[in-house]
Amino acid sequence: MEWRLSVNPKILVRKFDAYHPGHIEGFVRESVGLFSSRGPLFSSGDKVLLKPNLLRGFAPERCVTTHPAVIDAVCRVLKDLGVGQVDLSDSPAIGSLKAVANSAGYGDLGKRYGVRIVPLTDPVPLVTEENIAHLKIAGSIREYDSTINLPKFKAHCQMTLTLAIKNLFGLVIGKRKPVLHCLVKNDKVTFGKMLIDIAKHVAPSLTIVDGISAMQGNGPINGTPYPLGLLAAGTDMTALDRVLAEIVDVPVDKVYALEAARIRQYGQWDLQHIECVGETDLDSLKVSDFKLAKYPVDISFNPFRLVKSFLKQFYEVGIKEKLAGSN
Numbered sequence: 001m002e003w004r005l006s007v008n009p010k011i012l013v014r015k016f017d018a019y020h021p022g023h024i025e026g027f028v029r030e031s032v033g034l035f036s037s038r039g040p041l042f043s044s045g046d047k048v049l050l051k052p053n054l055l056r057g058f059a060p061e062r063c064v065t066t067h068p069a070v071i072d073a074v075c076r077v078l079k080d081l082g083v084g085q086v087d088l089s090d091s092p093a094i095g096s097l098k099a100v101a102n103s104a105g106y107g108d109l110g111k112r113y114g115v116r117i118v119p120l121t122d123p124v125p126l127v128t129e130e131n132i133a134h135l136k137i138a139g140s141i142r143e144y145d146s147t148i149n150l151p152k153f154k155a156h157c158q159m160t161l162t163l164a165i166k167n168l169f170g171l172v173i174g175k176r177k178p179v180l181h182c183l184v185k186n187d188k189v190t191f192g193k194m195l196i197d198i199a200k201h202v203a204p205s206l207t208i209v210d211g212i213s214a215m216q217g218n219g220p221i222n223g224t225p226y227p228l229g230l231l232a233a234g235t236d237m238t239a240l241d242r243v244l245a246e247i248v249d250v251p252v253d254k255v256y257a258l259e260a261a262r263i264r265q266y267g268q269w270d271l272q273h274i275e276c277v278g279e280t281d282l283d284s285l286k287v288s289d290f291k292l293a294k295y296p297v298d299i300s301f302n303p304f305r306l307v308k309s310f311l312k313q314f315y316e317v318g319i320k321e322k323l324a325g326s327n
Contacts, residue, residue, distance in 0.1 A: 009236035013279045019069040028077045031233035044082040046145040053152040054090035057103035063215040063225045068105030075113040090170045128197040149204035153211035154219040157293035164207045164237035165257040192260030208233045216291040238267025248290040
């Protein structure tokens with residue numbers, strides 16, 4: 001879907017004061033209509049993958065995961081468009097995908113829309129311009145005609161913000177993610193360049209960012225809710241991230257995925273060449289009190305932390321969930 005990247009991309013932004021299902025559905029329909037002007041995003045019978053942020057199994061109010069109202073609205077619209085199978089997947093840091101999805105409020109998607117929650121499988125090597133060893137992405141995504149990227153707007157203690165581009169790192173399976181954090185030798189821009197390689201490979205048909213209730217502070221897990229009050233959509237992830245960074249007053253060189261996109265010339269990072277649709281006055285959306293991580297941390301993980309994380313994952317998936325299922 002690289003052809004959807006343009007010199008002057010459009011980004012749709014709308015204000016929302018709550019997760020009202022009808023209003024969110026209207027936004028999704030508007031997004032699909034707007035970005036279908038150069039050809040349909042989805043066709044009847046398509047197999048579509050949804051990629052939300054399902055980092056950990058917390059309730060929606062914690063703002064760790066993409067809100068279920070956004071996922072529900074996307075599923076309703078896809079059903080009305082007559083697409084075929086819709087699946088949802090991610091690679092949580094702790095816990096099984098099914099358990100994390102249930103905690104996030106996604107448990108009834110199968111009953112309501114026939115959506116399958118499926119784990120990522122078939123890791124395949126992805127060649128990068130930085131020659132980062134051991135980067136493997138879920139080969140199972142090749143089964144789909146389209147991917148919809150559904151990130152949560154969050155501050156990030158390592159990458160400053162996690163938005164459209166960063167969300168696709170979840171397509172790297174399981175414990176490969178912390179290993180890759182270490183392999184970039186604490187160079188956050190190099191890590192960002194790896195994210196660009198993943199973004200190019202996945203090339204989502206559409207990205208919708210959940211920023212109605214964002215996470216500020218020590219994200220991506222331990223931050224606090226922030227009423228940013230918006231949804232944003234686009235087909236150019238760089239342009240989308242650039243507009244959202246501007247809204248919370250973070251410069252390009254501090255959002256390392258964006259800086260990598262600028263260096264690689266991937267997508268449009270220059271605001272003067274991005275057209276905002278919906279809320280056309282970007283200044284009216286800007287906030288000055290969105291807090292970033294107070295103490296940014298290195299991109300690499302301490303090896304003892306990796307061992308602790310592995311043991312916790314083993315307990316959550318291998319023991320705790322099996323015990324719960326036997327009760």
